[in-house]
Every structure is written in structure tokens, then in C-alpha cells.
Amino acid sequence: MTIKRGGRWLLLMLALWVSAAMASTADHTRFEELQGPFTSAEEVTQACLSCHTEASQQVMGTRHWTWDYENPHTGERLGKRTMLNTFCIADQSNEGFCQSCHVGYGWEDDTFDFTAETRVDCLACHNTGDYVKKGGWAGWPNESLTDLVSAARNVGASSRQTCGTCHFYGGGGDGVKHGDLDSSLFNPHRELDVHMDAAGLDFSCSTCHQTEGHDVPGSRIQGTAVDAHAAITRGSQEERNPATCQACHGSQPHENGTHAQRLNEHTRALACQTCHIPEFARGGVPTKMEWDWSTAGRLDEEGNPIQIKNENGYVIYDSKKGDFVPGENVVPEYLWWNGSTTFVTAETVIDPSERVSVNTYHGTPGAEDSRIWPVKRALGKQPYDTVHMTLLKPQVAIPGNETAFWYNFDWDKALQAGTGLAEQPFSGEYDFVETSMLWPITHMVAPGEMALACASCHADDGRLAGIEGVWMPGRNRHQLLDRFGFGLAGLVLLGALGHGAMRFATRNRSKGH
Amino acid sequence: MSERLYLFTRFERFWHWSQAALIITLLLSGFGIRGVHGLADFETAVRVHETAAWLLIGLWVFAIFWHFTTGQWRQYIPTLDRIGAMVRYYAYGIFVGEAHPYRITVERKHNPLQRLAYLGVKLVINPLVWVSGLLYLFWGSVRDSVPAWLGLEQVAGLHALGAFLMLAFLIIHVYLATAGHTPLAHIRAMVTGWEEVHDESQVKHPPRAP
Numbered sequence: 001m002t003i004k005r006g007g008r009w010l011l012l013m014l015a016l017w018v019s020a021a022m023a024s025t026a027d028h029t030r031f032e033e034l035q036g037p038f039t040s041a042e043e044v045t046q047a048c049l050s051c052h053t054e055a056s057q058q059v060m061g062t063r064h065w066t067w068d069y070e071n072p073h074t075g076e077r078l079g080k081r082t083m084l085n086t087f088c089i090a091d092q093s094n095e096g097f098c099q100s101c102h103v104g105y106g107w108e109d110d111t112f113d114f115t116a117e118t119r120v121d122c123l124a125c126h127n128t129g130d131y132v133k134k135g136g137w138a139g140w141p142n143e144s145l146t147d148l149v150s151a152a153r154n155v156g157a158s159s160r161q162t163c164g165t166c167h168f169y170g171g172g173g174d175g176v177k178h179g180d181l182d183s184s185l186f187n188p189h190r191e192l193d194v195h196m197d198a199a200g201l202d203f204s205c206s207t208c209h210q211t212e213g214h215d216v217p218g219s220r221i222q223g224t225a226v227d228a229h230a231a232i233t234r235g236s237q238e239e240r241n242p243a244t245c246q247a248c249h250g251s252q253p254h255e256n257g258t259h260a261q262r263l264n265e266h267t268r269a270l271a272c273q274t275c276h277i278p279e280f281a282r283g284g285v286p287t288k289m290e291w292d293w294s295t296a297g298r299l300d301e302e303g304n305p306i307q308i309k310n311e312n313g314y315v316i317y318d319s320k321k322g323d324f325v326p327g328e329n330v331v332p333e334y335l336w337w338n339g340s341t342t343f344v345t346a347e348t349v350i351d352p353s354e355r356v357s358v359n360t361y362h363g364t365p366g367a368e369d370s371r372i373w374p375v376k377r378a379l380g381k382q383p384y385d386t387v388h389m390t391l392l393k394p395q396v397a398i399p400g401n402e403t404a405f406w407y408n409f410d411w412d413k414a415l416q417a418g419t420g421l422a423e424q425p426f427s428g429e430y431d432f433v434e435t436s437m438l439w440p441i442t443h444m445v446a447p448g449e450m451a452l453a454c455a456s457c458h459a460d461d462g463r464l465a466g467i468e469g470v471w472m473p474g475r476n477r478h479q480l481l482d483r484f485g486f487g488l489a490g491l492v493l494l495g496a497l498g499h500g501a502m503r504f505a506t507r508n509r510s511k512g513h
Numbered sequence: 514m515s516e517r518l519y520l521f522t523r524f525e526r527f528w529h530w531s532q533a534a535l536i537i538t539l540l541l542s543g544f545g546i547r548g549v550h551g552l553a554d555f556e557t558a559v560r561v562h563e564t565a566a567w568l569l570i571g572l573w574v575f576a577i578f579w580h581f582t583t584g585q586w587r588q589y590i591p592t593l594d595r596i597g598a599m600v601r602y603y604a605y606g607i608f609v610g611e612a613h614p615y616r617i618t619v620e621r622k623h624n625p626l627q628r629l630a631y632l633g634v635k636l637v638i639n640p641l642v643w644v645s646g647l648l649y650l651f652w653g654s655v656r657d658s659v660p661a662w663l664g665l666e667q668v669a670g671l672h673a674l675g676a677f678l679m680l681a682f683l684i685i686h687v688y689l690a691t692a693g694h695t696p697l698a699h700i701r702a703m704v705t706g707w708e709e710v711h712d713e714s715q716v717k718h719p720p721r722a723p
Binding site for chain 1: 546547548549554555556559560603607608609610652653664665666669670673674676677678680681684685687688691692
């Protein structure tokens with residue numbers, strides 16, 4: 001009881017502290033600059049910049065703006081701008097649609113001016129309502145759903161709402177891509193996410209992804225798989241990712257219970273997420289576990305696109321996209337990861353005779369620089385060039401140009417247009433290849449009491465059945481030794497029984513002793 | 514004419530039976546942890562195994578102290594004297610009703626085979642189980658200070674080897690406990706402390722604590 005009451009007090013104090021911290025000294029509704037009227041969103045940005053003079057430059061240095069990233073290990077050109085995935089496949093040639101999630105205005109094609117400060121979209125992350133960016137507007141807000149004056153006057157810190165508007169919908173819909181990010185996290189309950197719990201700690205995304213100068217830390221593209229350090233001390237100037245579990249909890253976080261020490265020792269091999277996110281897609285929103293583009297384009301008798309839903313009301317076929325397998329409460333796969341990930345890009349030559357891993361998580365079983373991580377493995381089937389042996393970038397989402405797949409259901413045109421705009425060589429010959437892609441599971445952290453039990457892994461067919469590099473009692477045993485040991489015991493028992501039987505048979509020859 | 518001999522003091526009996534219970538508990542829970550059976554879930558098995566292990570360690574510390582302060586450790590000094598007769602007795606004599614070749618006294622309450630077997634337990638099996646078990650228990654702290662060839666896999670293997678040897682000993686021990694002049698004679702002695710001795714000349718002393 002005392003512990004519970006103490007916990008409640010702690011939460012209350014934290015809530016007070018958080019609300020105090022959020023209380024701004026500036027009431028933006030009273031700022032003259034923000035009274036409007038604004039004839040375009042760019043004017044809002046201009047108004048912001050009149051006080052926040054460095055904001056645009058800061059944003060323009062981040063991946064939220066560039067969608068571009070160079071793998072520090074391999075020099076690969078990564079980032080959304082050029083990357084491929086197994087869901088919506090590629091951004092290039094679809095910018096007009098996909099860039100609704102760009103923190104800018106008007107990125108429609110490669111003529112976009114990445115140096116234009118007023119094209120930075122402050123409101124995307126700092127609105128508190130009345131602001132809607134939708135697919136198809138190249139990042140401009142929808143005029144009918146947006147009230148620029150209200151949005152500008154009511155700016156605030158980023159929130160689960162602002163971040164989630166894009167990050168919960170990656171891959172073209174709610175929960176599609178990640179598995180641990182979907183709309184259920186707008187207003188999560190405690191069991192879904194113990195930190196974001198709207199009635200409890202009520203973390204926003206930036207509580208963990210603590211941002212300096214608009215540069216949001218923490219990314220799947222190159223992750224922080226190992227962080228074997230104590231919690232980051234406030235004020236310290238360490239160059240550490242503040243979004244890891246250890247950044248707050250340290251690497252020896254278990255304090256209570258008879259197994260605390262043992263659990264702390266597990267951190268040598270396990271990511272916190274492995275035990276503390278028992279399943280993903282737990283909030284009632286399914287994630288796409290499989291996406292088969294090869295069946296897309298099937299139309300009804302009148303030539304109209306169709307959608308087929310399963311018994312739960314989830315789309316499992318869409319003429320625009322193909323077949324889906326949705327998954328809820330999914331048990332992750334597990335693998336050793338050192339944070340480094342490499343990707344198949346549009347230049348990578350693939351072997352279509354086997355499933356193509358669009359990304360590869362690197363790590364060494366048992367090594368100090370790796371941990372066992374939970375991942376979502378999404379399966380795909382997507383177009384590739386049968387001559388160049390490369391994954392292809394189709395144009396799917398741009399209406400009115402007779403080429404995009406969603407409006408013409410013609411792969412030849414969609415691939416010709418997409419590869420053309422992406423400047424990707426295309427032979428004109430294509431087929432579909434099975435693919436897979438991994439996503440780290442790190443959100444939807446469950447309360448401690450829902451963490452995995454020992455026997456989830458310490459068992460013959462446990463969750464870590466195929467994981468190398470660790471000796472796990474309950475999973476591992478020495479076959480030969482066991483055969484010897486039980487053989488020995490069996491022989492001894494047999495001998496004893498035989499001896500006893502002979503004693504019994506000869507009992508009458510006893511002479512009274 | 515039979516007389517009674519007070520062989521096992523209260524502490525010895527307490528030591529024996531609590532050790533028996535703990536060892537059986539450890540064998541059962543240990544093989545559960547190893548995944549040989551599923552009688553208890555892994556976490557429970559670990560908890561039981563650890564608790565029993567600490568109790569047994571405590572008991573052993575006590576028993577070692579007791580053996581040295583009472584001088585009873587001498588009961589385990591090995592001897593080859595008449596060992597051939599013992600082997601011959603178990604292999605043949607016991608079936609034809611020969612008299613037991615060994616005469617029990619309070620000073621020498623174990624026959625030569627028993628002495629060897631118990632010494633083996635004390636000098637081989639127990640240290641093997643104990644050392645490997647403590648390494649296992651504190652692996653997180655000691656892993657960096659042991660030689661590289663000694664991984665958790667090897668520690669687990671040594672510990673299991675100890676367990677198998679203990680299991681084999683337990684089976685023989687339980688069986689031979691029935692090999693008195695009646696099947697329950699030795700067992701009764703271990704419960705009451707009194708062994709019935711059928712040779713009056715053996716009864717030298719009234720009951721006393723050694």
C-alpha cells in the first residue's frame with residue numbers, strides 16, 4: 001500500500017513538474033506577428049522567424065528537412081528521399097503525395113529549393129490543432145481544414161499528436177510500418193505504454209527524443225543498440241543518445257525483488273525492449289506484416305478498384321496496393337544487433353531466387369557491442385527489374401498524369417514513370433520478388449508486471465530458441481553429458497533392482513542375520 | 514541375542530535427513546532448470562534451487578564444523594582393510610545368508626565401502642557441485658576473472674556432472690539402506706539413532722553422544 005501511495009505521489013509531483021515546465025513565459029496568442037491574416041503558410045513561417053531567427057536554419061540541418069542521410073559505416077546514401085522499403089516502396093516520383101509528411105512546403109519534385117527558409121513548416125511540429133497536411137498537397141496544409149491564424153497563435157511544443165500525425169502513419173496508413181507506432185499512442189493507456197500513459201506519466205515523444213536545436217535524436221536507420229552506462233546526469237555534456245532506456249534508467253535498473261541482480265546481469269546480452277515489450281501492435285491497431293504488390297490491380301466487373309476486409313474490418317486486399325496480412329499483438333522476432341544496419345538501395349543487385357532482405361541488422365552473438373533486440377519482420381513482394389536485378393521505384397500516388405499505378409493500374413507505366421523520375425535504370429522487364437524488412441521494436445513499453453517471464457525464453461521452444469552466443473539454462477543442455485548422466489543413473493538403478501530381486505529370491509537361505 | 518547401539522546422535526540424524534531432503538529438492542529443481550522436466554516453471558525452479566542451495570551450504574558449514582570439533586571426521590578415513598570381504602559379501606554372501614563381514618562400533622560406524630563412498634561424496638561430488646554451483650550463481654561477477662575456456666556452458670556442464678554423480682550415489686545409497694538384516698533396519702537406525710546389533714560382544718558402551 002505504502003509503495004502504491006508513494007508511487008501515486010511521485011506521479012502527481014511529476015505531473016506538476018511537467019505542467020510547470022511546459023508553462024511558457026510567452027503567450028503566443030497575444031503576439032502581434034501572429035494575429036494574421038496569413039495568405040499562405042509561408043507567411044506564418046516568416047512570422048515565426050521574425051523572433052526565432054535561427055529556427056529555419058536549424059531545421060534545415062536535420063533529416064526532417066533533408067530526408068537524406070549518409071551511413072557513417074558504409075557511406076551508403078540513405079534517408080527517405082532515396083530509400084526503398086517493402087511497404088509503399090519509394091518516395092521518389094511520389095513526392096507530391098508523400099511529402100505531406102515533410103516539414104516543409106511544396107516539395108513536389110527535385111526542383112524543390114532546400115535553402116528557402118520560408119518553406120520550413122514550423123506548424124507541422126508546433127501546432128496544437130486547426131492544422132492539417134494531407135497526402136497529395138506536397139506538404140502544404142489543406143486550406144479547408146486549416147485555420148492558419150488560429151494554428152499560428154496557438155503554437156506549442158511538439159506532442160504525440162504532432163509527431164504521430166506522420167510517424168504513426170508511416171507506410172501509408174495507421175500502424176502500417178513500424179508495429180510499435182500507431183494511432184493508439186495518441187492517447188495510450190498504461191498497459192500499452194507505461195511512459196506515454198495519458199492518465200499517468202503522459203510522456204510526449206520528445207520526453208525521450210529530447211531535442212536540441214531542432215535535431216531530434218534517436219533513429220532506426222542507425223540505432224543505439226547498446227548503451228551500457230548509467231543514466232545521463234542532467235547538465236552533463238556527454239554525446240549520448242538521450243532516447244535510450246538507459247539514458248534515464250541506467251544499465252542496472254532492477255532494484256526490487258529477489259531476481260533484481262540476475263535481471264541486471266541480463267542487460268549484458270539483452271536490450272531492455274526484449275523483455276519489456278512483450279508484443280507489438282498492442283493498441284488495437286493492426287500493423288502490416290505482409291504486403292504483396294503482385295496482386296494489385298484486380299478490378300471488379302465494372303472496372304472499379306475494390307477493397308476486401310477481413311472479419312475484423314481490416315483491409316486485406318486493395319486494388320491499389322495488393323494483398324495485406326495485418327497483425328495485432330505480434331510476438332517479435334529477436335536478433336543480435338549492434339545498431340548498424342545496411343540497406344538494399346535502388347542500385348543494389350539482388351538475387352531474386354530467394355527472399356531479398358531489404359535491410360540487414362548487424363551484430364555479433366555474445367559480443368560486448370551487441371544486444372538481443374526485438375524486431376518486426378515485415379514480408380513483401382514488390383517489383384524488380386529482371387535484367388538489371390534491382391528493386392524498382394514505381395510511381396503510384398500522383399493523380400492526373402496517366403502514369404501512377406493507383407489511377408491506371410498499369411505497372412509498365414508506373415515503373416517507367418517512377419524509375420524515370422528517380423533516374424533509376426529500367427530495362428522495361430520486370431517481375432515481383434519476395435522481400436523482407438526489419439523494424440526495431442522500441443515503443444509500446446509495457447509496465448514491469450507485463451514483462452516477459454523467465455520461461456518465455458528459458459525453455460526448449462522459447463522466444464530465443466534460435467539465438468546463438470548465449471548459454472541459457474532451460475534451453476541449452478549438453479546432450480552427451482545428459483545421456484551419460486541419466487544412463488549412469490539408470491544402470492545403477494537397474495543394478496540395485498537386480499541385486500534386490502536376487503536378495504528377495506534368496507531370502508530363504510538367510511541364516512537369521 | 515540382540516543389543517542396541519546408539520549410532521547416530523540427534524545432530525547427525527538432523528543433518529542426514531535435512532541433507533537428504535535438500536539434495537532431492539536440488540536434484541528435482543535442478544533438472545527442472547535444465548529443462549529435463551516441466552514439473553515447475555523455470556522461475557519457480559530457480560527460486561527453489563537457490564533457496565535449497567543456500568540452506569545446504571549452511572548445513573554443510575555446520576556439519577563440517579561438527580565433524581572437526583567432535584573428531585567424527587575420522588569415520589571417513591579410508592581403509593582397504595577387509596574391503597575384499599565387503600565386495601564379496603555384496604556380490605555373493607548376501608544372497609546365501611552369510612553374516613555381514615563388518616562389525617559396527619560407535620567408533621567405526623561405517624564399513625570400508627561406506628567410508629570410501631562417503632569420502633568420495635565429500636571430496637569429489639560435493640566440492641564439484643559446490644564450486645561449480647557458486648560459479649554459476651555468481652557468474653555475472655566472476656565471468657571476467659575466470660580463464661577464457663571456462664564459459665557458462667562449461668560451468669553448467671560441471672554442475673550437471675556433479676548432479677548426475679550425486680543422483681547415482683543417491684540411488685545406491687537408498688538401495689543399500691535396505692540391505693540391513695531386515696530391509697528397514699538401517700533406515701530405522703537413521704531415524705531413531707539406535708542400530709540393532711546381533712553380536713553382544715559389539716555392545717561396548719551405554720548410549721552416549723560421541
